Every structure is written in structure tokens, then in C-alpha cells.
Amino acid sequence: MTGIVYKSTGSWYFVKATDGNFHKCRIKGKFRIKGIKSTNPIAVGDKVVFDLEKKGDEETGVIKTILDRENFIVRKSVNLSKQTHIIAANVDLVFLLITINNPPTFTTFIDRFLVSTRAYRIDTVLVFNKIDAYAIEERAEILYLKDIYEAIGYKCVEVSATQNKNVNEIKEIMTGKTAMFVGHSGVGKSTLVNAIEPSLNLKTKEISDQHNQGKHTTTFAEMFDLSFNAKIIDTPGIKGFGVVDMDKYELGDYFPEFFALKQNCKFNNCLHLKEPKCAVKTALEEEKVAWSRYKSYLQILEVEEESEHFRTDIWDEDSV
Numbered sequence: 281m282t283g284i285v286y287k288s289t290g291s292w293y294f295v296k297a298t299d300g301n302f303h304k305c306r307i308k309g310k311f312r313i314k315g316i317k318s319t320n321p322i323a324v325g326d327k328v329v330f331d332l333e334k335k336g337d338e339e340t341g342v343i344k345t346i347l348d349r350e351n352f353i354v355r356k357s358v359n360l361s362k363q364t365h366i367i368a369a370n371v372d373l374v375f376l377l378i379t380i381n382n383p384p385t386f387t388t389f390i391d392r393f394l395v396s397t398r399a400y401r402i403d404t405v406l407v408f409n410k411i412d413a414y415a416i417e418e419r420a421e422i423l424y425l426k427d428i429y430e431a432i433g434y435k436c437v438e439v440s441a442t443q444n445k446n447v448n449e450i451k452e453i454m455t456g457k458t459a460m461f462v463g464h465s466g467v468g469k470s471t472l473v474n475a476i477e478p479s480l481n482l483k484t485k486e487i488s489d490q491h492n493q494g495k496h497t498t499t500f501a502e503m504f505d506l507s508f509n510a511k512i513i514d515t516p517g518i519k520g521f522g523v524v525d526m527d528k529y530e531l532g533d534y535f536p537e538f539f540a541l542k543q544n545c546k547f548n549n550c551l552h553l554k555e556p557k558c559a560v561k562t563a564l565e566e567e568k569v570a571w572s573r574y575k576s577y578l579q580i581l582e583v584e585e586e587s588e589h590f591r592t593d594i595w596d597e598d599s600v
Contacts, residue, residue: 286503382466391576398536408438
């Protein structure tokens with residue numbers, strides 16, 4: 281039988297077969313994923329082949345094969361660990377939820393995530409959530425960030441899940457697709473999912489006043505079928521996002537504004553650091569490229585190099 285993994289608890293996988301029925305499955309033996317050493321061999325969204333086994337009154341499945349993935353979202357910890365975790369597979373679209381505070385989402389986190397989704401050719405929409413809760417200064421910060429990301433081709437949507445503002449726009453973008461919602465704990469993923477599909481009634485939790493951040497209310501990634509011809513993958517909150525195995529000479533290609541300027545650099549393999557006649561550095565000085573984006577580029581390059589050469593303490597803001 282074939283089906284799609286809708287939920288993983290680490291030891292059990294809940295698979296929806298092509299006939300629409302769900303089966304509780306496990307894996308037998310070790311699965312090797314090409315080129316990736318992952319903590320989880322199978323992810324939500326994977327298409328799998330499985331057999332059914334009956335022991336007494338209980339019928340369970342045994343997953344035999346993972347079919348080829350169209351794409352996947354994979355992350356590693358930001359502490360240079362070699363361990364990776366596949367968040368989801370076969371995703372059409374990702375919504376990255378961003379909040380200015382309660383909790384804050386730093387540009388370094390945003391940019392690392394965008395590099396990863398661009399590398400795997402997955403469209404990403406930036407969702408600025410909780411816009412009903414911001415003061416004037418915070419609204420100005422949202423508009424500033426929107427200007428940066430819209431200028432380089434990313435769609436941005438301002439949303440208030442609690443006041444149902446622009447929720448229908450999110451639904452329109454999702455229709456006909458398998459979409460994943462990602463962000464820090466407390467940015468309102470489950471609240472927004474509930475606004476999109478109230479019948480799901482996902483658990484939500486208030487932000488801690490003491491720590492000004494959310495607690496995980498989603499323990500495992502899980503996919504849901506929605507009433508308007510869409511699928512949604514709700515994910516646990518992500519604290520940090522490390523980019524996996526990216527060649528330093530390709531990194532700039534995943535920053536669209538850098539890629540557009542690359543042909544004007546003197547050297548084909550320009551790293552946009554200290555090379556002469558670098559078009560990216562020139563654009564940076566002319567304020568045609570955002571300094572926050574360049575800072576993120578240097579941070580990712582630093583991790584890939586695993587060197588102290590470009591390390592600067594003031595750029596550690598996303599390690600909280």
C-alpha cells in the first residue's frame with residue numbers, strides 16, 4: 281500500500297493511504313536518506329510504501345520504502361552540530377510567521393530560513409502576525425522589514441489571527457497546496473491555523489509574562505486536510521535555524537539581491553568580502569542592499585567556514 285505520512289511521534293507514523301484510511305505504522309530496519317544524516321528517517325509529508333500486519337485484534341503497518349522526495353525542509357542546531365532534522369517533506373509553500381516582540385523574530389533567523397527554502401526551491405511567504413498588538417514604533421519596524429523583503433521578491437502579509445485580519449488572503453494563497461507553518465514558539469502558529477480552520481481546534485498557550493516567549497504547544501509536526509482543498513503542516517516552535525551543508529561559493533546565490541549583482545563582480549567566485557570591485561559591497565555602501573541581509577550572509581558564511589575569521593560578538597542576537 282502507498283500513503284502519505286501525516287504525523288510522526290518518533291516511533292510511530294500515522295499514514296493516510298490512497299483509499300483515505302489512516303494506519304498506525306512503524307519502520308523496520310534502517311533507512312538511509314541520500315546525502316543527509318538525519319535524526320528522523322521519515323518526516324511528515326513523506327510518500328511511503330507499507331504493508332499491513334495483524335497481531336491479535338490490532339492491525340498496524342510496516343513502512344518498507346520512502347518514495348523520492350520533491351523537496352524537504354531540513355535544519356541543524358546553530359552550535360555547529362552535525363545532527364540534522366527533517367521538518368517536513370514534499371511541501372509546496374512555507375509560511376514563516378514573524379513577530380516583532382512576544383517573542384521577537386530576528387532578521388538573522390528569517391534570512392537563514394529563507395536561504396534554506398530557496399536552496400530547496402520552496403516558495404516562502406512572510407507572515408507578520410499579531411499586528412493588532414503593536415505600538416507605532418513596532419508598526420514602523422514591520423513596514424521597514426516588509427520593504428526589505430518585498431524589494432527582493434518575497435510576498436509579505438500582515439495578519440491578526442485573533443481579529444481575523446487577512447486570514448482569507450492566507451487561505452487563498454494556500455488553496456490547492458500543501459503548506460507548512462513555521463516560526464518561533466509563541467508567534468501564533470496554532471492560533472492562525474485555528475482561524476483558518478476552526479474545526480481543528482489546535483491547542484494554544486498564552487505567552488509567559490515572565491519570560492516573554494512562548495512554550496511549545498505543538499510537540500510533533502502534523503499535517504491536516506482542510507475544508508478548502510488544501511493541506512497544512514503545523515510544526516513545533518523553532519528556536520534557532522542552522523543552514524545545512526551549503527558550499528560557501530553558492531551561498532550568495534540564495535540571497536536573490538546578491539545573485540542579481542553577481543555578474544557585475546570582478547571575480548566569478550567573489551565571496552563579497554574583501555575582493556576588489558565587488559558589486560554587492562558597492563550596493564551595500566550605496567544602501568541598495570540591506571545591511572541586515574549582509575550581516576546574515578556573513579553569519580552563515582562564518583558557520584560554514586567554522587572559523588573565527590569573521591566572528592563578531594554583536595552578531596550573536598539570534599542565539600537566544
